[in-house]
Amino acid sequence: MAKLVMEYLEETAKKYPDKAAYVDKDRTITFSETRQEALHVAGALVRRHLFKKPVAVYMDKRVECIPAMLGIAYSGNFYTVLDTQMPDTRIRHILNVLDPAVILTDRSHESAVLSIKGGAEILIYEDAQESACEEEEILNVMNKILPTDVLYVLFTSGSTGTAKGVVTPHRAVVDYVDAATDAFHFTSRDVMGNEAPLYFVMSLLDVYSTLRNGSTTCIIPRLYFSFPALLMRFLEEKKVTVLYWVPSELVVLANLKALKLSDLSTVRMVMFGGEIMPIKQLNMWREALPQADFINQYGPTETTDGGSYYFVDREFPENARLPIGKPFRNYDFMILDENNRRITDSAGGSGELCVRSNSLTYGYYRNQEMTDRVFTQNPLNSCYEEKIYHTGDLVQYNDQGEIIFVGRKDFQIKYMGQRIELGDIEANVSAIKGVEENCCVYNEAKKRIVLFYTGKAEESFVNEELAKMLPAYMIPGRRVHLDSMPHNLNGKIDRAKLKSNAADL
Template sequence: MISNIYEFLDKSVAKYPNKTLFVSGKNCINYLEFSHKSSALASKILEFGLNKKPVLIILPKSIEALIAMFGVARSGNFYSIIDEKMPFERVQKIINILKPALIITARDLDSSVNEYGADVIYSDEFDSFELNLSLLSRVEIIDTDLLYVLFTSGSTGEPKGVSISHKSVIDYTFWVSKTFDVGSDEILVNQAPFYFDNSILDIFTTVRCGATLHLLSTFEFAFPAKVVEYLKTHGVTMIFWVPSVLIYFANTRALEHQELKTLKKVLFCGEIMPNRQLNIWRKALPNALYANLYGPTEITDVCCYYVCDREFGDDELLPIGKACKNTQILLFDEDNNLITQPFIKGELCVRGSSLSLGYYGDRTKSAQVFIQNPLHNNFYDPIYKTGDIAAYNEYNELICYGRLDSQIKLNGHRIELGEIEAALNSHPQIKRSACKFTGEKIVAFYEASRDIDKIREFLSKKIQEYMIPKIFIRLDKFALNANGKIDRKALDDKL
């Protein structure tokens, strides 16, 4: 029985000690070296006398950041990793919530770290640390201990620390490995930043299965042709990227005339994936498996999945499918009545071992979304209210229409902005779109190389008249947030 994620590493080290685990640019590290360095770092952390305390990691995506994450986990403490370019004011807000007992960072990022009032370990010292088996042997970790706290803003802009246990990541990793048949011969390329929960699949699945993971920076994904060439050169077999990146690659025709013979699994998650661009990928790589994964940070990355097993029109919404193993999806209407019939929309809620243990240091916010199961009150049975609108289709598959806060009421009609965006995204000249509601009218933003005539006429054939936006604004390119999604807040400045 696995009680903590470090046991994944121990087992893979025993099988594949000299195999390359992580690759970052010209740097690489094998399983044995990685285990030694992270255990040595854990020994150093234990010298500070820490036990089940928060450790803040401020490092760029790198092998050093991974050593820090596993070192903290091995020491029996839990980590929180943040963007090294995050503004000081927001870092201070996170510090105030987390109250880290230790900070791991790089010397060139040390401009203000001394103001945080915590002990500091620098990444350039990692090689000087020595294993202390006596200290490590005293570490006790059970699966309900925290592994990490990832900070997310949500709609308020205020940091919320999502607390995830070892057990949740263990269950998730076993599910990923089995569902997508991940083996030791797998070669993955990581796109998500480590402070974004999509990276959890890449990192822990790789370690558990004895596979190899390549790290690419956000900057590199601005050059799709080079990334595609990288996939080909390194024989990459599996990717798990946000839809915005897949959309960008499709829109720039990066897949044309490319033979990615080794790429057999294309997984995506983080936002709604338009079928028009997905169909470009499916045409370019017809023999690959495509899977749409869905889930907020609060449920350990993913709670639903759909393996694409049929063709879809460009203007259709791609299903999010069914619940992952050991997870249950519940749809409730506004009166907390359970929805089981198709085509009736409700809020998607989740229960199971994947659930976060709540927002770190904030019981009030936790109580608002981690609630008692409305179906009974006989024992403690928490569910997470995702804030997403979903319904079952005729195949009993879940369809996600977007956020509850993107559901509007206009002239007596309830409208999901996500449905309008899906229709816009099916236009052959529109690369992607986003809609905003001002309180009086719907405004549609779309990315295209030139203004498009007769958009209203195009939409009138796909959605009802009352759903058609009043204003259309063309953008050369959408601004993306740090996770690679459309930065919807930035659109407010263009209204």
């Protein structure tokens, strides 16, 4: 049983040395090659006498990023991935918080890193591969690493406008990946179609389940998501079996009727998380891929992406929301009301979802105040220290005893004397014919709900349908038709940008 993520690779490189581990449009790298390249990176860091220090990775999303990340882990340090497509202001903010000892980049990005490196040393990936690699020395360092040591600091998408660095140990990742493998029956025959950026928590299941199980991860070029025919052809050519994508990407492909462009019969599982999956577009996917299981995954970055999962096992009305399912085997959910009393059934109404787990992260890098705010003592346990994570998500039980996501606490508003979940409005708008994507925000200055939506539906038709679906106090005061919905770097709807736009409406 692995205790460190590198142990996955040690075992798999012996069992499947020449098998394709990671694939992008330009290169395929085997498990043994992944290990060798990772050890070269580790050796370069060990020779610098670095241990338990932050190392930033500044590279394009491609196969070499994986041994870069793993090499940092082998050396006993921890990584933060910076995408070269990130805005400079975001990169500088992350580097200012992280203060890395080293920035690992490749030759093509050396000049860009020189302008942002601050006090960090620059390590060039190609140089590391040409340097000496003393395996025994590296493995001796590896023996000093504990499962509780930090593997990475992942900076969240920052829906509030400020990214926070979530500190995650090896143990949390190993426990989640082991639990997910058991739940989803991953094997060496699986081919993961990676959509998520490598700095986004959803990517870790692609990366590390491949290491654990000897499967293959195909890193899909970002450009392909703008060209559905290319994307569908890539999935067919690579014989992808598992997708774990944000709903926004699935919605766009369904709306563009791209699902029949290629043969996707090898896909056995479509998972989604990070946002609510609209039922209308889910049904399009289910019709196009009748052989596949569809799974709603729930789990914040602070719980190492894990939490719960729901196999879609029945039909749902288009204005409904999917259950978030049952917790993974190493997670426990607690629904607490405003007085920290546990809600156990549908009669209790909605409450905040709190998580107890071996896969809880350590909180936020260099931000103890915020850490203490959401990682607290379990209020139901007064006998010994036991941390729980307050997700900020409001949930409730339905009549079947399933947990339903209601909305974010910060998306709940008080309007016209009523408590309103903006997610309730969005779920109903999603069911309107001709609406493709939508998002509701609240203009606090003008006390007005603003609906942004895309699609062919006329505003007058949207108004008529909303009047049938919602009480008057829930109907948005402004409705804005967009040609396209803005998305952040993770592919989610950019709520922060929309809220800023709504300030003038």
